[in-house]
Amino acid sequence: MTGTAETEAEELGSIYGLDVTVIPTHRPIARDDRDDLVYKTKREKYNAAIEEITECHHQGQPVLVGTISVEVSELLARMLKRKNIPHNVLNAKQHKSEAEVVARAGQRGAVTIATNMAGRGTDIKLGEGIKELGGLHIIGTERHESRRIDLQLRGRSGRQGDPGSSRFYLSLEDDLMRLFSSDRVAAIMDRMGIEEGEVISAGMVTRAISNAQKKVEVRNFGIRKHLLEYDDVMNQQRQVVYDIRNQALSGENMQESVFQILDDFILDETDAQSAAGTPDLWDWDHLKQCFASHILVDASLEKIQNDTAKTDLTFEEICDWLVDEAKSVYKARESLLPEDVIRGFERFVMLRTIDDKWKDHLYAMDQLREGINLRAYGQKNPLLEYKSEGFKMFQEMMADMNSVTVQRLFRTQFQGMEQPQGRQQPSIRNVQTSHQDTTGMGFQGQPQGEQGNQPQQVRTPVQVEQKRGRNEKIMVQGPDGQQVQIKFKKLQNYLNKGYTQV
Structure with a gap:
């Protein structure tokens, strides 16, 4: 069960064979989803977003700012700090205080800057008197390639029939806009005489951006489906091999x-x-x-x-x-x-x-x-x-x-199967043994006549050379007779070159 599966209904149906059923909300949605605001540059976009955050903060309305990366969240935090706006940053770097930040996000005048992680499973409780101020206000600093992420961010506001509002700030320098003829839009803005800091806000622009997102989703869906077709080849082969292996197990x-x-x-x-x-x-x-x-x-x-x-x-x-x-x-x-x-x-x-x-x-x-x-x-x-x-x-x-x-x-040849299992032969190290070639079914055994007449093996003490440190100095002599002092750890390399240890 999820609140944003409707946009992926085609993929869920074609790949996994799952139908998507939309369940009506318990209470009507009272959230005000406003048109997107489009600027020419990211600097203008961020300045406009900071101005709206400041205005909402002075009115006492809590604000949740959604960013696509940690870098953007830290940039906005620095800009708010210069304006002396108290705020909290919710990203992977503050995981210890995450629950406390979320608990305060719906209080009067609260400003919370968060990455996409705040759009998943986060229920922000509104404080006293917040509903009269318009509820929680959502500000998105950029559209994502998937509409699901944007819908998840919007869904933090206006829960269970509470009032709320949301708005996205975009620029022609955003990744999504650059994929779809942002240069042509910039040229149109120049011909229209739009100056720096001026904004384009129209339903047509919002619909165009939504269509761009749909195109990206279709493209990503095609990539995932293509990869799945390649994986199906290996899955069929894996099924055959694993059936044989499981049968052996x-x-x-x-x-x-x-x-x-x-x-x-x-x-x-x-x-x-x-x-x-x-x-x-x-x-x-x-x-x-x-x-x-x-x-x-x-x-x-x-x-x-x-x-x-x-x-x-x-x-x-x-x-x-x-x-x-x-x-x-x-x-x-x-x-x-x-x-x-x-x-x-x-x-x-x-x-x-x-x-x-x-x-x-x-x-x-x-x-x-x-x-x-x-x-x-x-x-x-x-x-x-x-x-x-x-x-x-x-x-x-x-x-x-x-x-x-x-x-x-x-x-495969089996050795020693004639001996009783309870009797173990003494282990003798550093002794080479040879066996006669088999002429039967792959078994080798010792002739019975030789088992009792073998001479007893004499075990001699093992001589162990004195251990040397890796950095201990030693002398080696080259093929030309010249002696060189090296570290012990480099001895093997010099021996391979023809040197001898002195």
């Missing part, structure tokens, strides 16, 4: 997921060869090397023909044979390990691979996003190009993720 039995990844891997590899035509024309040397290094399956056309007793093989029959062989290898691998170990290992491999590949993909998509707008020079739609390139990169990432996952599941 929450699932107890990952065997079905492993077999699905195995099917996808085999299908990707064989599908890449199917473009060559019949299986006789496939690059079987590449397939044999790929499947042997990933899933430990010796795949050749002759072997498949002999096992299936068919010479005219189809694409589906080859894939089915490869999947059956890979599953039999994996099940044999599973039989050598406890159930909880293999399931935990599957979960670890999948999570590790997903995280690594997804991080690399995010970085690659960021690089693509930075330069995709240059495609517009080639008469191409950058958004469509981003979607197309992003989808190709996502397909490559998923295929690479399947390949690495399968290779890790089939090729």
Whole structure:
């Protein structure tokens, strides 16, 4: 629920699918929203605003001055100080006394200078006798790009049917005015003979400024919608990856997921060869090397023909044979390990691979996003190009993720699984060990005949050199024989250049 959503109804409806319903006020609004006053320069605008603040203060009417920045609020504070007008400044620098300043803002003769933060959720209570003086008077020193901010500032006055008034002071040097032909307006003012300090006040000017704000809002809405369309590409990809990751986190039995990844891997590899035509024309040397290094399956056309007793093989029959062989290898691998170990290992491999590949993909998509707008020079739609390139990169990432996952599941070697879990081997440091190459399912174990005949390792004391301070002076000798005195922290740099320590 908000009081200024009506101006953003189109954006809320088109992007978020939300309807905006306007609820009538409990009491009629009695606030007097006066026409804007337009000056040629900011100096004239600020002087006129100070004059009105002074007049309201002498009458006892409280005034709330809204600014767009802290710098402008401090400028107005200095101008009021020169006129000996007591005032309070409400910005981020006085956060400790903010509640006290707001509480006094509705008292007789109070002058409060505030940034946009005062326009959000601030309820200023009017003191005794203030309603007879016209209520709280709002002075805006500049129009914002969004009408919502201006409406929020106006809404601090005339609450719950109380009287109030508001007025904005503008100049042709304001950011919003400079965006929309302020030079032409200045030329018209010069031809009309408007002198320095003279003001333009007309409903037509106020409506023109409101239309300018609408144009800026439409432009900003287009920018946000464009960014959202780019974000949708990543959101769709993120949904796919996170579904797989959540399944790995929450699932107890990952065997079905492993077999699905195995099917996808085999299908990707064989599908890449199917473009060559019949299986006789496939690059079987590449397939044999790929499947042997990933899933430990010796795949050749002759072997498949002999096992299936068919010479005219189809694409589906080859894939089915490869999947059956890979599953039999994996099940044999599973039989050598406890159930909880293999399931935990599957979960670890999948999570590790997903995280690594997804991080690399995010970085690659960021690089693509930075330069995709240059495609517009080639008469191409950058958004469509981003979607197309992003989808190709996502397909490559998923295929690479399947390949690495399968290779890790089939090729990772487990060591020491034969030993009882309660027995721990003594840790020996600074000793290199070597193992025989495995010829089985990726396991290495020590031959039982050698376990009891190993000589006892002799632990020797570690010699530690004397520690030196970083700024301690030492001598080094260069290749030419010349000795140089340096600090110890620079020793490595000199050693890399060919010096030796003396």
